[in-house]
Amino acid sequence: MQGLHLTADLSGCDPARPVMGDAAALRERCLAAVRAAGLAPVGEVFHRFEPGGVTGVVLLAESHVAVHTWPELGAVTLDVYVCNFGADNSARARALLAALEQAFAPAGAQRHEIVRGTQA
Incomplete structure (x- = not known):
């Protein structure tokens, strides 16, 4: 078991961007980014909080990606974790x-x- 866990804490994000508060927009963007990176989505959950941000998780064959938005703070946290079993997914x-x-x-x-x- 070996993998890479990437995190990013974003600040100064425009709260008017659809991905900040619209679960469908965030879902679409996440799934497109997952596929463009060459990773395989196997499940997902996106939830909008009232009033406010969105939490979204995409389960990957390689592990997961999680996004949490706070429009009122202009902040976002990102987590991308991939296992490298059988192939090195670090670049992806x-x-x-x-x-x-x-x-x-x-x-x-x-x-x-x-x-x-x-x-190993």
């Missing part, structure tokens, strides 16, 4: 995170990479 994970960040056009971002599991 980085491409997915970059595409999601671009969807929110943040003024600032704090990013972290965590290598998980054991090296």
